[in-house]
Amino acid sequence: MNCLSINLRGVRSSRKSDWIKGLKTSYGIHFLAIQETKLQASETFRFNQFWGRAEFKVAVVDSQGRSGGLACLWSPAVFRCVDTYYNRHFIIVSGFLVQSGCKINLVNVYAPNDAISRRGVWMEIMGFRNSLQGLWVMMGDFNDVRDESERMNSEFVEANARAFNDFIIAAGLVEYNMGGGNFTYISDNGKKLSKLDRFLVCLGFRENWPNASVVALAREVSDHRPIVLSTVQSDFGHIPFRFFNSWFEFPGFLEFVLQNCGAFQFAGPGDFALAIKFWWLKDKIKS
Known part of the structure; x- marks a missing residue:
C-alpha cells in the first residue's frame, strides 16, 4: 500500500x-x-x-x-x-x-x-x-x-x-x-x-x-x-523494446530524441525521474 x-x-x-x-x-x-x-x-x-x-x-x-x-x-x-x-x-x-x-x-x-x-x-x-x-x-x-x-x-x-x-x-x-x-x-x-x-x-x-x-x-x-x-516496490519489469544504434542513422532521429529529452519535466527523486523519463521517451519513439 x-x-x-x-x-x-x-x-x-x-x-x-x-x-x-x-x-x-x-x-x-x-x-x-x-x-x-x-x-x-x-x-x-x-x-x-x-x-x-x-x-x-x-x-x-x-x-x-x-x-x-x-x-x-x-x-x-x-x-x-x-x-x-x-x-x-x-x-x-x-x-x-x-x-x-x-x-x-x-x-x-x-x-x-x-x-x-x-x-x-x-x-x-x-x-x-x-x-x-x-x-x-x-x-x-x-x-x-x-x-x-x-x-x-x-x-x-x-x-x-x-x-x-x-x-x-x-x-x-x-x-x-x-x-x-x-x-x-x-x-x-x-x-x-x-x-x-x-x-x-x-x-x-x-x-x-x-x-x-x-x-x-x-x-x-x-x-x-x-x-x-x-510498501509496493517499484518493478519496471523487462525491457519493453530494443533500441538499436543504427536508428541514429535515420535522418532527424537524433534531433528528435534530443528535443524530447529537453522537453521532459518531472518532480521527484532522480532515480525515479530517470526511469519515468525512459518510459516516456520510449512512448514518444514508438508513436
Whole structure:
C-alpha cells in the first residue's frame, strides 16, 4: 500500500489538484492524506479532481473558518474501510487491506500550532491507539520536531520535542529513514526549514514491510513537500523494446530524441525521474 501525505494550504486550485493527481499516478498511490484543505462545505467539493476516474472513497473534516480541514481519499480495491473516527485535528480510517485481510488504522494528522493543544491531541490519539486493534500508520503535519537537527533558522523548543517524542514512544511508533531531503516545510521566503511532516508506523507494520521507504518530494504549490510511504516496490519489469544504434542513422532521429529529452519535466527523486523519463521517451519513439 502506497500513501501520499501533503499540507496543501487550500485545495481550491486546479494547479494543486493536477499536481497531486500526477503524483498519485506516478507513485501508484492508494491512500491520500491532505491537511489544511480550508474547506467549510466539503460535501460540495469535487475530490475526484485529485484522484482521477478510478473509484475512490473519501472522509473529510471541515475547516473552522479558513483554518484547518482534513481529507482522506483511498482506493476501495486496496483498502476496505470499516470505521471512521473524526476529530478537528485528525481522521482515523480503520479497516483492512483487501489482498491480505490485514487490519490497519490510517491516521491523517494536522496538529495545532499551540504546544499545549498539541499535547492534548497526542492524548486523544493515544486513547484510540489503546482501544483499536490492528496495525497503525500515522501521517501528516505534526507541527513539531523530534530534535534540534530538524529545524533550521527557526526556534527549537526542547520541551515540545520531548513531549512529541514521549507520545511516539508511548504509542509504540517508529519512523523509516526519509529520503529526498531533511526538511518538509519551507517558509515562503525560503529561509526557515523544518521537518514537520512525517510517517509514524507501529512496530508490527515495520516488521511486515521492513523494506518500505519514505521519500520527500519536491514542493511546487505549497510550503510543504509531499511525502510518500511506499510498501509496493517499484518493478519496471523487462525491457519493453530494443533500441538499436543504427536508428541514429535515420535522418532527424537524433534531433528528435534530443528535443524530447529537453522537453521532459518531472518532480521527484532522480532515480525515479530517470526511469519515468525512459518510459516516456520510449512512448514518444514508438508513436
